[in-house]
Each structure stands twice: as structure tokens, then as C-alpha cells.
């Protein structure tokens with residue numbers, strides 16, 4: 609049962625996926641606000657969220673970039689794409705939010721399309737992290753930034769696990785050509801690990 613539930617976080621689907629999506633929507637507000645502060649999206653920016661799940665942070669990102677900005681998202685789960693579109697229906701209809709089914713490993717966007725990329729608790733499910741980071745790098749403009757966050761979710765996870773995640777994220781990020789400018793552990797237990805990258809030049 610635990611494995612089945614855990615698998616749902618990586619690809620919510622069916623009735624259990626609905627429940628997991630709801631849990632993701634109600635549970636993670638404090639962590640999201642901490643991660644969003646690291647991204648510091650500004651009015652007018654074009655932001656991509658990878659693995660948006662129920663789409664709660666899409667809403668927050670849209671509020672931060674305002675009517676002159678744009679928020680796009682990809683998620684591998686058809687259920688989460690439907691949920692995210694429904695939650696953000698008014699913004700989708702206005703053309704301010706664009707949520708698509710897709711994977712980090714093949715982002716359906718043009719090179720340089722975004723000022724910033726954001727992802728929370730999705731990177732642990734990416735099937736090819738080096739490729740996914742190269743894709744994130746590709747869709748960012750010069751000077752663009754990325755904030756990638758993973759909070760270890762397995763029971764009994766410790767600060768050491770979070771530190772290991774910093775390493776696990778920073779290496780493919782640096783190899784993708786994103787300069788790692790910040791590595792942070794959040795003030796929660798277990799701490800979420802965040803790496804911040806910048807497209808040099």
C-alpha cells in the first residue's frame with residue numbers, strides 16, 4: 609500500500625490519484641511560499657513550472673507575474689493537467705496560464721522562452737535528470753534562473769538525506785550549463801533542498 613501511494617506522488621492517476629492531488633494541494637503551503645521566495649518572480653516575467661501537480665503554485669506564480677506575465681506548466685499526469693486547468697480556469701481562459709501534459713525530459717517549448725523555471729518535489733521522479741536539466745536550461749533565456757526543490761518524502765528522512773539531495777540536484781544542474789548560485793535547506797523537517805541556477809551570459 610505504501611509503495612502504491614508513493615508511486616501516486618510520481619504520477620497521480622485514478623481515484624487514489626485524486627486523493628493524492630488533493631493532499632498535495634492542501635499540505636504544502638509553507639514549503640511553497642519558501643520556494644517561491646527563492647524564485648522571486650516579478651511582474652511581467654514568463655515562468656515555467658515543471659511538475660505542477662494540482663496547480664496551486666501556478667496560481668501563486670500567476671499572481672506574482674501579473675497581467676503582463678505568463679505562466680506555463682508541464683506535468684506527466686493527465687489527471688493533474690485536468691486538475692490544474694480547472695483550478696486555474698479563469699487564468700487559462702485569459703491566456704495568462706498554459707498547462708500542458710509533458711515531461712521534464714522533453715519540454716514542449718522553444719529555446720529561451722522563459723525568464724524563470726520552478727519545480728517543487730517533482731525532480732525525484734524525473735526519469736533522466738541530466739536530460740531534464742538540459743531541457744530546463746534550453747528553455748531559459750540568457751540571464752534566466754531556475755529554482756529546483758526536493759523535500760525527501762520517505763518516512764524517517766533526515767537532514768543528511770536533504771543534503772544528499774542538494775548534491776544530487778546541483779551536479780546535473782551544473783553539467784547542464786546552469787551556474788549553481790545558491791544551495792539552501794529550508795526551515796522545515798525534513799528540510800527541503802533547493803538549488804538555484806543561473807544561465808550565465
Ligand SMILES: C[S@@+](CC[C@H](N)C(=O)[O-])C[C@H]1O[C@@H](n2cnc3c(N)ncnc32)[C@H](O)[C@@H]1O
Pocket residue numbers: 617618619620632633636658659660661662682683684685688710711712713727728729730733734735
Ligand atoms: C509530489 S507531486 C508535486 C506537485 C507540486 N509541485 C507540489 O509541490 O505540490 C509531483 C508531480 O510531478 C509530476 N511529475 C513526475 N515526473 C515528472 C516528469 N518527468 N516531468 C514532469 N512532471 C513530472 C507528477 O505527475 C506530480 O504531479
